[in-house]
Amino acid sequence: MNPRKxxxxxxxxxxxANVGKSxxxxxxxxxxxxxxxxxxxxxxxxxxATCLWRGKIINIVDTGGMDSEMDTTIxxxxxxxxxxxxxxxxxxxxxxxxxxxxxxQDLEFAEFVRKTNPHFILIANKADKRAxxxxxxxxxxxxxxxxxxxxxxxxxxxxxxxxxxEVYKKLxxxxxxxxxxxxxxxxxxxxxxxPNVGKSSIMNAILGEERSIVSPIAHTTRExxxxxxxxxxxxxxxxxxxxxxxxxxxxxxxxHEAIERNRVALTRADIALLVxxxxxxxxxxxxxxxxxxxxxxxxxxxxxxxxxLVPDKSSNTSMEFTRNIRESLPFLNWAPVxxxxxxxxxxxxxxxKTAFKVEAERQxxxxxxxxxxxxxxxIAIQSPKAAQGTKAPYVTEVTQTATKPPTFxxxxxxxxxxxxxxxxxxxxxxLRKKFGFVGTPILVNVIYDKTPMAPLKxxxxxxxxxxxxxxxx
Numbered sequence: 068m069n070p071r072k073x074x075x076x077x078x079x080x081x082x083x084a085n086v087g088k089s090x091x092x093x094x095x096x097x098x099x100x101x102x103x104x105x106x107x108x109x110x111x112x113x114x115x116a117t118c119l120w121r122g123k124i125i126n127i128v129d130t131g132g133m134d135s136e137m138d139t140t141i142x143x144x145x146x147x148x149x150x151x152x153x154x155x156x157x158x159x160x161x162x163x164x165x166x167x168x169x170x171x172q173d174l175e176f177a178e179f180v181r182k183t184n185p186h187f188i189l190i191a192n193k194a195d196k197r198a199x200x201x202x203x204x205x206x207x208x209x210x211x212x213x214x215x216x217x218x219x220x221x222x223x224x225x226x227x228x229x230x231x232x233e234v235y236k237k238l239x240x241x242x243x244x245x246x247x248x249x250x251x252x253x254x255x256x257x258x259x260x261x262p263n264v265g266k267s268s269i270m271n272a273i274l275g276e277e278r279s280i281v282s283p284i285a286h287t288t289r290e291x292x293x294x295x296x297x298x299x300x301x302x303x304x305x306x307x308x309x310x311x312x313x314x315x316x317x318x319x320x321x322x323h324e325a326i327e328r329n330r331v332a333l334t335r336a337d338i339a340l341l342v343x344x345x346x347x348x349x350x351x352x353x354x355x356x357x358x359x360x361x362x363x364x365x366x367x368x369x370x371x372x373x374x375x376l377v378p379d380k381s382s383n384t385s386m387e388f389t390r391n392i393r394e395s396l397p398f399l400n401w402a403p404v405x406x407x408x409x410x411x412x413x414x415x416x417x418x419x420k421t422a423f424k425v426e427a428e429r430q431x432x433x434x435x436x437x438x439x440x441x442x443x444x445x446i447a448i449q450s451p452k453a454a455q456g457t458k459a460p461y462v463t464e465v466t467q468t469a470t471k472p473p474t475f476x477x478x479x480x481x482x483x484x485x486x487x488x489x490x491x492x493x494x495x496x497x498l499r500k501k502f503g504f505v506g507t508p509i510l511v512n513v514i515y516d517k518t519p520m521a522p523l524k525x526x527x528x529x530x531x532x533x534x535x536x537x538x539x540x
Contacts, residue, residue, distance in 0.1 A: 079156035084132025092129035123245035253302035262341035268409035425506030
C-alpha cells in the first residue's frame with residue numbers, strides 16, 4: 068500500500084516557520100484547508116493537494132517549519148516530515164520572508180535542499196508592495212546559492228501566477244511535465260475520533276509509511292491531511308483529522324479551527340471511520356461523534372484500535388465488545404465493527420476491504436417491483452400505524468429516489484394522517500434485512516397524498532370501531 072505512483076509531478080513547499088508556506092499552499096489549492104497563524108509550527112504534517120493552472124495539474128505538498136525544536140517528539144516529527152517531502156518531490160519551492168531577510172536557519176536548510184534535491188526554485192514571499200527586492204535583501208538571498216529569487220505575495224496573490232509559470236516551465240525542463248486532470252474520482256475515507264485513539268497510527272499503518280506524526284501528546288494532528296494512493300488498482304484518498312473534543316473544552320484558536328476543518332472534511336468524504344480505543348468503554352465524546360457521523364449521512368465503519376492491548380482475549384471477547392458498542396450506540400447498529408492493531412498492523416487491510424463493500428452498498432439500487440413485493444410482505448407482518456388522525460394510514464407505494472445514501476420515497480394516502488415513526492423504523496429494518504445496506508444510512512421520506520382513500524382491500528384492510536372496545540369489519 069505505497070503512496071500512489073502517478074505521472075503528475077510533486078512540488079514541495081518548504082522553509083522555516085512563518086514564511087507563508089501554508090498561505091501559499093492554500094492559494095495554489097484554492098482551499099483554506101491548511102491552518103494559518105502567526106504562531107510558529109502551526110503546520111506539522113505533510114499536507115497534499117492538487118493545483119490546476121492553465122488546464123494542467125501538479126501535486127503540491129505543504130510542510131512544517133524546518134526550524135522546529137529538535138529536542139521534542141513533535142519537533143523531530145515536523146523536521147522529518149519536511150525532509151521526506153524534499154526527497155520525494157520532483158521540484159522544491161524554497162520560501163523565505165522578504166521582510167525579515169535571510170536568517171541563519173535559512174542558510175542551513177538551503178544547504179540541505181541543495182544536497183538532497185537538484186531541482187529547486189527560490190521564492191521571496193511577502194513582497195506585498197514592492198515590485199523588486201531591495202539591494203540588501205537581494206545580496207542576502209545570493210548566500211543561499213539557490214539561484215535568482217522570484218518575488219510574490221501569497222496573501223494578496225501578487226506574483227503567484229508568475230511563480231506558477233516558472234514552476235511549470237521548470238517541470239517541463241526536467242521532463243516531469245504537468246498532466247491533464249483525471250476524471251475518475253477516488254474513494255475518500257476520513258478518519259475521525261477523539262484525541263489519542265490512534266487515528267494517525269491507523270493512517271500510517273494503511274500507507275506503510277510515517278505519513279503523520281504520532282505522539283502521545285493530544286492534538287498532535289491539527290488539520291485534515293489528504294493522502295492519495297492506489298490499492299488493488301483502486302484510487303483512495305485517506306484523510307487524517309484532529310482529535311475531536313467538546314466545543315466547551317476547546318479554548319485554543321488553532322484547535323478550534325482544526326475541528327471546524329474536520330467537519331468540512333467529513334462533508335466531502337464517502338466513508339467515515341469512527342476510531343474507538345479498545346482499552347476503554349465508549350465514552351460520551353465517542354457517542355457525540357457517532358451522532359455527528361450519523362447526521363452526515365456517510366458510509367460508516369467503527370474501527371476498534373489497540374486490540375493488541377486487550378488482555379486475556381478469547382473467542383467471545385470481540386463479540387462482547389461489539390455488543391457493548393451496539394448498546395452504547397444503538398442508532399449505528401448498521402455500521403460494521405472491525406478490530407485492529409495499528410501498532411502491529413493487524414487486520415488493517417480489512418478496513419479497506421470493508422470500505423469498498425460499504426461504498427457498493429451506498430450505490431445499491433432496488434427496483435420498484437422488488438420494493439412493491441417487500442412492502443406487501445411488511446404490511447402483512449405489521450400494518451402501518453398512525454401517529455395522528457382518525458383513520459389508518461394507507462401506504463400506496465415505495466420507490467427509490469437516490470443513492471449515496473440510498474433514499475426512498477413512501478407515499479401515504481388519507482386526510483389528516485401521520486405515519487408512526489416506529490413503523491417507519493420497522494420498515495427500514497425490514498429493508499436492511501432483505502437487501503443489506505451494511506455500513507450506510509437509509510433515508511425514508513414520507514409523502515402524504517391528501518386524495519380521498521379508496522376502500523381498503525387485502526392486508527391493509529382495517530377493523531372499524533363500533534364502540535369504545537368493540538370492532539367490526
